[in-house]
Amino acid sequence: METISIDKKQKTFRKLGFTYLETAEIVIALKHLFANYQIHYNKLRNFHWNVESQDFFELHQEFENEYNKVNERIDIIAERIRVFGLKPSMSIEDTLEMSDIKQVPSERMEASDMVYELIKDYGILHDKMLDVVNAALESGDNVTEQIITEFMKDLEKRNWMFTSWSKS
Template sequence: MEAVKAKNKTFKKLGFTYLETAEIVVSLNTLLANYQVFYNKLRNFHWNIEGPDFFELHEEFENEYNTVKENIDVVAERIRVFGVKSNFTFKKTLELSKIKEQEKEISALEMVREVLHDSMLDAVNASLETGDVVTENMITGFMTELEKRHWMFTSFLK
């Protein structure tokens, strides 16, 4: 009986049930973990790029990690709006992230392919299912940036 009451209870500030809130926050925590691993990967690529495309990719990876750094803060603050603290350790981040670290040395072109391969915006589904328009708009903005990045890096690889 208590579970039914909790299921139907609304989150005072935003009007979502506790279960809807939990679904959104879980998906945002995964997004946050993905972004944090992706940020670290981009920093490593920025520091370790070599070859004839060094100057161009060094700058592009810096642009990318700066964008990701901003997105990390936006996602963490969105989680706080739901009354939940984002208390991430490196261990927890690596466990939650669908994006994996790159531990071996790879070429500049492989770095670009890896950046294109990493996807992290599954959280949009939870926002659509719960009617969380604010989170949906936030993630849609991220998707717009990612689509442009995908087009540019794909063009670079041709």
Template sequence: MEIIKTQNKIAKNKEFKKLGFTYLETAEIVVHLNTLMANYQVHYNKLRNFHWNIEGPEFFELHDEFEKEYNTVKKNIDVVAERIRVFGIKPNFTLKKTLELSELKETEQHLSAIEMVREVLKDFEVLHENMMSALGASLDIGDVATEQMLTDFLRALEKRNWMFTSYLK
């Protein structure tokens, strides 16, 4: 009889799990992913503005590079939002909420091409830190799918960081 009670208790507890993780286990990951998504959205907006407003001898090169970058970011935003959905949470991002959660700030003044690249590199630092925090949270509970997603993001971000840093030399 005790075994049946234990099995029923285990079965009831499993009802509250998503993919083998409890809501509490994934809560920290979701918080980090929400922050990452907010930062990505501000970064995306800045990249679009840089793409549209670049001027000078670097125009053709950076116009294309900013477009490549914002297309990647747009895809990553969708991947992050869908990962949050996997955990049973609905991302609800108004512009107001995005700006509240984001550590990145909009750039309102006109920037030179070099200043735009420096701004992108500053954003990369914040995004990298966000990814590392989320990665740590996913490793803590053994969430290899989120770990892989973030590792892929990190690999691409680090390569682009190297490229934009080399551009400034």
């Protein structure tokens, strides 16, 4: 009987039908989205705690709604990265460096400036989501594409709503 030896170094590792090489661009794009969402989440928490205006009750609640939704999305993105056999962990320094969304001091910000920052962050998040969708489409990863497309659909609606609010 002939024995077949398999060298694990030569064997292509696959996760759900994709190789690490095929998912590398997706994971990189997911990590950039992940980092931006983390900073965005922190900003929303600060806006929630520090908003003051005649619109306090409305914005206080809306910022809470947003950061709860973002928290769920961060978890979904982290789990998607894990699906590909990698870990989403990044240090705070790595997150700050990788994120295009920047922290802002919110203690003295006007409510309208907080909403402007939120809308600005939506533009950055949307761009990062497009990067993920494009990477997923190139690799034929329709699951990641669908997850992020759903995020985009909601983000576009929330952008419209906050943009409409800011015109008052």
